[in-house]
Each structure stands twice: as structure tokens, then as C-alpha cells.
Amino acid sequence: MKTGSLLDPASAQAVGFSWLRDALAPAGPYGEAQFAGIEPFAPGQEAQARDRAARVARIAAALDVAQLDAAREIARHVPDAGAAVARASMGDALDDANLLELQRFFDACERLDALTAACDDLPRTAGEPVRECARALERGRAGRFGFYLNDAFDASLATARGALAHTQAEYDAARGRASAAVAAALDREISLPEFIVMRADLAGSLPSGVRVVREAPTYLLCELDADEGVLAALRRRDEAAAAVAHAEERVREHLASTIRSRAAALEDGMRSFGECDVLIGAARFTRTYRCSVASIQAQAGLAFEGARFVPLANELEAQGRAFTPIGLRLDGVAVLTGPNMGGKSAALRTCGFIALCAAFGVPVPAQRAQTALFAEIAWLGIGSDREERDGSLLSSFAREVVRLRDLLGGAASPRLVLLDEFARTTTPREGKALLVAVIERLREMRACGLAATHLGGVAEAAGTRHYAVRGLRGIPQAPAADDLTQALETLAASMDYTLEEVSGERPQGADAIALAALLGIDARVIEAAYRAMESE
Amino acid sequence: MRVHVGDSILQLWNESGATSLFVVGTGKNVGKTVALRAIYGACVRGGVPCGLTSIGRDGEAFDVADTAAKPRLWLEPPSIIATAREVLPRSPASELLAFTAHRTAAGALVYARIRSGAYYELVGPPSASGVRAVVDDLLQFVPRVLVDGAIDRVAALAGGHDAIVVSCGAAAAPAQGEAIDDVRALVVRLRTPRFDGKTESLQIEGALTPAIAAQLIRERERRAIVVRDPTQILLTGKAALHAFDRLGIYCERPLNVIAVTIASAGRDRTFEPREFARAVATATAVPTFDVYAAERAA
Numbered sequence: 001m002k003t004g005s006l007l008d009p010a011s012a013q014a015v016g017f018s019w020l021r022d023a024l025a026p027a028g029p030y031g032e033a034q035f036a037g038i039e040p041f042a043p044g045q046e047a048q049a050r051d052r053a054a055r056v057a058r059i060a061a062a063l064d065v066a067q068l069d070a071a072r073e074i075a076r077h078v079p080d081a082g083a084a085v086a087r088a089s090m091g092d093a094l095d096d097a098n099l100l101e102l103q104r105f106f107d108a109c110e111r112l113d114a115l116t117a118a119c120d121d122l123p124r125t126a127g128e129p130v131r132e133c134a135r136a137l138e139r140g141r142a143g144r145f146g147f148y149l150n151d152a153f154d155a156s157l158a159t160a161r162g163a164l165a166h167t168q169a170e171y172d173a174a175r176g177r178a179s180a181a182v183a184a185a186l187d188r189e190i191s192l193p194e195f196i197v198m199r200a201d202l203a204g205s206l207p208s209g210v211r212v213v214r215e216a217p218t219y220l221l222c223e224l225d226a227d228e229g230v231l232a233a234l235r236r237r238d239e240a241a242a243a244v245a246h247a248e249e250r251v252r253e254h255l256a257s258t259i260r261s262r263a264a265a266l267e268d269g270m271r272s273f274g275e276c277d278v279l280i281g282a283a284r285f286t287r288t289y290r291c292s293v294a295s296i297q298a299q300a301g302l303a304f305e306g307a308r309f310v311p312l313a314n315e316l317e318a319q320g321r322a323f324t325p326i327g328l329r330l331d332g333v334a335v336l337t338g339p340n341m342g343g344k345s346a347a348l349r350t351c352g353f354i355a356l357c358a359a360f361g362v363p364v365p366a367q368r369a370q371t372a373l374f375a376e377i378a379w380l381g382i383g384s385d386r387e388e389r390d391g392s393l394l395s396s397f398a399r400e401v402v403r404l405r406d407l408l409g410g411a412a413s414p415r416l417v418l419l420d421e422f423a424r425t426t427t428p429r430e431g432k433a434l435l436v437a438v439i440e441r442l443r444e445m446r447a448c449g450l451a452a453t454h455l456g457g458v459a460e461a462a463g464t465r466h467y468a469v470r471g472l473r474g475i476p477q478a479p480a481a482d483d484l485t486q487a488l489e490t491l492a493a494s495m496d497y498t499l500e501e502v503s504g505e506r507p508q509g510a511d512a513i514a515l516a517a518l519l520g521i522d523a524r525v526i527e528a529a530y531r532a533m534e535s536e
Numbered sequence: 537m538r539v540h541v542g543d544s545i546l547q548l549w550n551e552s553g554a555t556s557l558f559v560v561g562t563g564k565n566v567g568k569t570v571a572l573r574a575i576y577g578a579c580v581r582g583g584v585p586c587g588l589t590s591i592g593r594d595g596e597a598f599d600v601a602d603t604a605a606k607p608r609l610w611l612e613p614p615s616i617i618a619t620a621r622e623v624l625p626r627s628p629a630s631e632l633l634a635f636t637a638h639r640t641a642a643g644a645l646v647y648a649r650i651r652s653g654a655y656y657e658l659v660g661p662p663s664a665s666g667v668r669a670v671v672d673d674l675l676q677f678v679p680r681v682l683v684d685g686a687i688d689r690v691a692a693l694a695g696g697h698d699a700i701v702v703s704c705g706a707a708a709a710p711a712q713g714e715a716i717d718d719v720r721a722l723v724v725r726l727r728t729p730r731f732d733g734k735t736e737s738l739q740i741e742g743a744l745t746p747a748i749a750a751q752l753i754r755e756r757e758r759r760a761i762v763v764r765d766p767t768q769i770l771l772t773g774k775a776a777l778h779a780f781d782r783l784g785i786y787c788e789r790p791l792n793v794i795a796v797t798i799a800s801a802g803r804d805r806t807f808e809p810r811e812f813a814r815a816v817a818t819a820t821a822v823p824t825f826d827v828y829a830a831e832r833a834a
Contacts, residue, residue, distance in 0.1 A: 248628070
């Protein structure tokens, strides 16, 4: 799954692209091959994106979680038989591992088709050519999962193998007789090709049938010397082994030609298998995160209700907390305000994530959603300044400005722009002026966006829709002990993360001071801060 | 004493209660594969179905490093091998049982049942954890597993309950005294006694390296030095003997060395077989066999 031109690396990181890619990833090699090439739908492909998401949703509805997981298990364990088909189609001989790969693939097709039979939205993987090839290999089935070039493939195999077993027994007997004679003469076992005879133990010369390969002061390293009878038996054994090799190769050739004649259909079957795996991965995501099919519109805009940024929702769930679903409507650029730790950044990421899912033709984690297919989703502000870690000499403000320059210089349309506290690091007066100007420029560019800020009066000055996080329900009590985890839990319990559209400017609260108190700042500092607020 | 070496080691293996047996060596060309073949032969004669694999690559006709001729492995039905798919002979065909996720330099590792007697090459997993996993897998198919070890690659022994055969020989040391020191050091290391917990101890997290051992000796450490298992002791030769002499080294999970085999004929030198075998038996206090001479050291 590629970002294409939809996201730059910083924006991809901010809106959870890698997380989504991992969550949608197919289980097996055929799916992976297709998944690697998936790109987002572009503006103009609204119908295709909608159709794909609807198809994924139907698959999620038709198959329960156990069926989806069982299908993924099948895909996970199927070997990639693509190389075997390619070799056969080019006239190359197959080896037995190739034949086992093919047999496993055919088995997997049959099981996957049986499991998903009730779902018309998934392609069938085992067409007649696949079944014909499966039947051709069936005689090689050994046990439940193994493969062996069984005698049943060709009568000549049994004959050749019988002859080999016979000549091997003759050779073993001849060699055994020679070995036994030497062992008796030396009064010891001879079980290895090379053996030591101690000179001290040797009364007279070595018995016949023994060849010295190395002499040492106290011993002789010897080998059995094959006599005419042993050599003749060995010659017959080698001829029989060659006949077996020839018969086995003929069977492999025959099987390879069966595969070769149906190579195109088998490749189609593999593509279908991969498509199933990819769609089932998306369906599993849809079920897991209770997703719905977004309405995809041609004009720039984004609206949703009950939406979640699932990477964060997952983390919160692991901590026993819940993500508060949010709703908003963007038909241009809107402003979002709210207290620190009130979920402004999460709201921005939710916008990006919903648009991202829709762009890949996947149902979105929201009760209802309507979105355009954006040509670009751009993130600016907190979380996009990756260069900071790379030792850049630019200040954080300068980095933002450079990013803004690139953003405004781009030609992608429509565009979703997510500004997270842009210009927060310069003076509030200039920061506000810059932000208002940027919003106006984005509006001229017909971009869709959301600008989260602590600066007051931006929405009014820019004449935009204004959303606000409801914020603290009251002044939370700081935990008795210096316990950050408990303080965060208290904050979460006191915070109303719901977004609401507001008109005009909201009166400036003192949520930041309350938060500082909750996180354990000295009470004298907090009191002084409140006094300073009151004196303004 | 004249014995059937394979049968004798198989009997020791039976008595150990272990289901897997590793043959490890003090160096190259010290008769590991010859010892393995003798034990395997005893299994075949005794009707004990065996699985076989190697740590790395073994069983080739020629040593890939020095092109010296190596003993080949003639395997019989119904043995099961874990080896790389690229080294499986095309003929006679084997029964392929399963692919594994392990990769080797010669392709994916597969499990195959021998259907006709032939020479086979074993290319096992390159990692210690891979070898352990493969041994466990093979034991699903057969009651016994033989592992042809690489040179002193004992890491794969960690976490198992294997019988171990140590091979030593003239090829791996310039003189008999050094060959004996090397095998004694390896055996002493592998037979590190279990810590009984009754005395004050110093637990070593990770490996007991030569540097750590030297420091402990300098500090005249009197506490019991305890490592997880003998594979965590990274000391060989004289350094190992010195450390075991000066320190009380113990482990939590001891290993089980059941026999030593000797190969008195190296490419560049030979040792007197009986004298070498006797000296090794005395130095290691482990049953010692000369596979070539079909003798057990008195």
C-alpha cells in the first residue's frame, strides 16, 4: 500500500498511515504482492472508491469474525507457488518442492472457496483449470499435507524402484559378506568405510579385501577393497538408480506440462487468491473497528459523525479508557479551539484518518461520513517537524514556514489541510495574523481544512466556521500523591472532548491553569496565575 | 576394549532419557559426522526412527571451506531430515512433509521423509533458536533427533534437554596435549554443575566472557558464579580451564555430555590412538570412544 502523492512522510506519520497499512495488511504472499501495489483512489475515481468500500462492507457483513480469521489463516500458510508456475510456463522442469507448493496452493484455494461460498463479493479461486491441476497432483499426496512422487503416477516408477531396491539389497549383501569376512579375520566390527587396524593387533598381514589408505607408526587407516562381485553389484545398483532417476524425471515432466498448459489460468487463480486476501483484510478491519461506508462526493468537503482516530482509540482502550467519538463538517477551512489536552490534535488526525480510509476504498471508523477524494492530505504544525531530530539549524517556526511555503506552492486539488497550532512559537499577535492570512489563502485555493489553535479571534477574523472542544466540566481536584497516571485519569474524567460548533468567540477560560494544577505545579504558582488572570 | 561404538553411544543416549542428541566438536575434521553416522547406524539397526539436521551445513561430499573430502551421510527410510530444499537430491525422490519459515543459504528449510536409501546433505537453520525449533518440530514426527553440530557451536544447546557427544581429534590441535586441553575445556564447560543455591552467589546476567572471568579471578571472587546455562560461558581452551580452576562456576540448567569420540588421524598429524583415547578419557571423565578403531578407552 503506497501513499502515492496523497501524503508526504510527515503527514503520513501524523494521520496514521503506517498504522492503517498494518491494520489492512493481508495475511499471505499472494495478498502481499497485490497489497504492495495499492495506491489511493484519485479525485475523479469517486465511484470506484465508493464501490470498493461498499464491497468490503458487504464482505464484512457476510462473513463473521471467525470466518474472516479462518480465511486469513488459510492465506497465511499458503506457500507462494508463483515461481513454480513461472518455471513450468517457461519449459523448466519442476522439483518436488515446487509440486508441494502447488498442491498446497490448490488445497488452499479449495478451502478458501468453501469458507467464503456464501459471499458473492469475493472471487472464486479454484476454477476448473485449478481443479484439473489439483487432480493431477493428487496421486502425490502423502499423508494430509505431504507430497511424494508416488508409484501411482506411472507404472514405470514402481518397476524402476523395485529394481533399485533389489539391486541395492544385492549390493548390500555383497558388501556385507566382504565386510563380515574382514571383520571375522580382524575380530572386530567394520561398520564405516574407513577403519583403523592397530599394528599391535595384527598377527601377520592384513586380510584380503582390505586396502591401506594411510600408514601411521602404530596403526593403519584402511578401507574395504571391493572385489569383482561387489563392483558388479554396485554397477547394477547404479544402473537401477539411474533408471529410477529417469522415471522420476519423466513424471515430473508430465506434471510440469500439465501446469504449463494451464499456467495463465493458474496465474489468474493466484491473483484472485491475492484479491481475496486483501479484501478479507479490509473486511476484518471493518468489523474490528465498526466502520461504515462513507459517501464519496466530488466537491471538496469532509463531514462525519461518531468518528474515531482508531490508532489512538486503540491505545486508550488498552489503558482502560475510551475515545470520545467526534463529529464535524468541513466545507472549507474551519477553526478549532479548545483547552490543552482537550483532543484538538486527535480531532485533526481523525479528519485525516477518515479521508485516508476513504481514499483507499475502505469503510471509515465513523457512524456516518461524507468526504471528497483528496489529491493531498497535508499536515502542518505539531508532529510534522521531523527535522528537529535530524539536527536541522532551523528554528521550529522557521521549519513550519518552510513547510507552509511548500504546501502553498503545490498544485494538488482538492486538498485537505490540517494545521495543528501553526505559528504557536511566534508572538501571539503575529501568529494570529499569519494564521488568518493562511486560512484566507487556503480558502482562495478551495482547500478544505481545519486549523487548531489557542490564539483567540482567528475564526472571526478569517470569517470561518468555528468548532470548539467543550473542555473541562469543572476544576478537577489534583490527586493527593504526585501521581501522573492518576492525574491524567482525573483529567480525562473531567474533560468533555465533544466538538461543538460555536458562533463568535468563546470567553477565555482558565483550563490551562487548572491543568497545570492537576499536573502538580506548586499551589503558590497556580494562585499567582489566577490572580494575574483576574487582574487583566 | 573392542565395542560397537554406535551401539554403545545409543545405549548411553537411551540411559540419558534425552530425545535429541547433538554432536559438537573442538574443531573442524575431528570426526563429528563419523560419530553421528555411527550413532545413526545403531539407530537404524535398532529400528529407532530418527530425525536429522545440522547446525549450519554438513554432510557435503567436500568441505566447502578447505575442499577436503568429508564423510557423507547415507540415510535410510523412514528417517526424517530438516534440510535446505536446494540440496535435496532430485533422485531418489523424498517425501516432502512441510516447508518451514527458516531460511538457509541454500533456500528454505524443508522437512522430508527418506523414501530410498541415498546420500543426503544436511543444511540446517543458521541460528541457535532455529535449530531448537527444528529439533522440536522433528520430534513431532520421530522419537529421536540427531544434530550434526558445527565447530564448537554450542549456543543451540541452550534451552534443551539434549544428550551431547563431543568429538575431538588430531586435526584441531598442533599437539596431543593441546587437543586434550581443548576437549577437557569444552567438556568441563558443558558439564558446568548445577547451582544448589546453598552458598552465596553472584548471578551473571548474560555471558561470562573472558574479561569478566579475568576480573573475577583478579578480585579473588569466592562466591559461586552462576550463569543461566553452560552456553553462556564464552571461555575456551586454557582460559576455560584456568577459570574453572580458580572460580566456582555453576549454572541453573546443566547440559548432559554422554560421550567423547576421538579421531586420531588428522590431515597433517596423527596421534597414537589408544594413548590419545586413554588421555582424553582421563581428562574428561566421560566415556571415550575411538569410532575408527571400534574401541572404548579403558
